[in-house]
Amino acid sequence: MENVALADPAAHLSIWALFMQAGWVVKLVMIGLLCASIWTWAIIIDKxxxxxxxxxxxxxxxxxxxxxxxxxxxxxxxxxxxxxxxGAIFVAAMREWKKSFEKGAKSALALQTRIDKAMDLALTREMEKLEGRLGFLATTGSAAPFIGLFGTVIGIMTSFQAIAASKNTSLSVVAPGIAEALLATAIGLLAAIPAVIAYNKLSSDANKIGMRMEGFADEFSAILSRQIDEKVAQKA
Structure with a gap:
């Protein structure tokens, strides 16, 4: 019987028991943070x-x-x-190149400007794809700890109200309420830490890929510029 009595406090302090004992506000906070954590990992793996x-x-x-x-x-x-x-940048530039010559481009400078704008637009679209949903990671990384702290504050307030009502400040009465309140902060950190690390890593990777594409766009622009000059020289 003594072993059973000793096991009861630990059972009441298990993660599932703490979740079930928490108030509805704290439960909503925990569920929201868990959903954010799952979505964060889905974005990380996908990216x-x-x-x-x-x-x-x-x-x-x-x-x-x-x-x-x-x-x-x-x-x-x-x-x-x-x-x-x-490939998308190349196709955008070549499409503008062919359209301009089919319509009889008269100004080499205007043609070069249109080609550069077409490549810039293609590069912007590719970067938007690369950086899509990274904002969620940044938001989760910055907001999740505070959301978890909000749940903790609500849980501690509820716990103190229970202590005042029972007029009992023994550890066995205080510990479960404090533990379930702190669980919200722990879940908030569980969501925030991977989100912050992944955001920094993925943002850096996206910038490196973007720099490669931008470098190609500059090189291809120079190639087309030489060909435009050759065509202008031939016409002259």
Whole structure:
């Protein structure tokens, strides 16, 4: 019988028991934070996979682009496909190039400006895809600890009210209420810490991928600029 009596306090302090004993406000806080944590990990896994695929796509495109294949052949290959990364930037530039010459481009400077704008827009769209949902990680990382603290404050207030009503301040009475209140803070940190670490890591990765695409856009702009000058010289 003594062993059973000793086991009861531990049973009341288990995580599930603390959750079930908590008030409805604290329960809502805990459930919300757990949902945020699950969604945070879903975003992290999805972004890690997506960034890995993007790096592979960039490497493949660079190998093909610098292999010596003509720009026209490469454009015909990619024009009807769903392209991403450097491929999307290349297709946007070549599409503007072809449209301008089909309509009889008169100004080399205007053509170069339109091509650069087309590549900038394509780069912006690709960066939006890369950075999509990262804002949720930043929000979770900054807000989750405070949301958990809110649940803790509510739980402690409820616990003190119970202590005042029972007029008993023994540890066996105080401990469960304090523990269930602190559980909300623990869950808030559980959601916030991975979110902050992942946001910093994924933001850095996105910037590196963006710099690679921006570097390609600059190089391709220089290539097209030389070809525009050659065509202008031929017409003259």
């Amino acid at each position: 890690l996979v997506a960034y890995g695929r993007m790096r592979m796509a960039l490497n493949r495109f660079e190998q093909v682009f610098w292999s010596g294949q003509s720009l026209e052949d490469l454009y015909r290959t990619l024009a009807d496909r769903k392209t991403t990364g450097m």
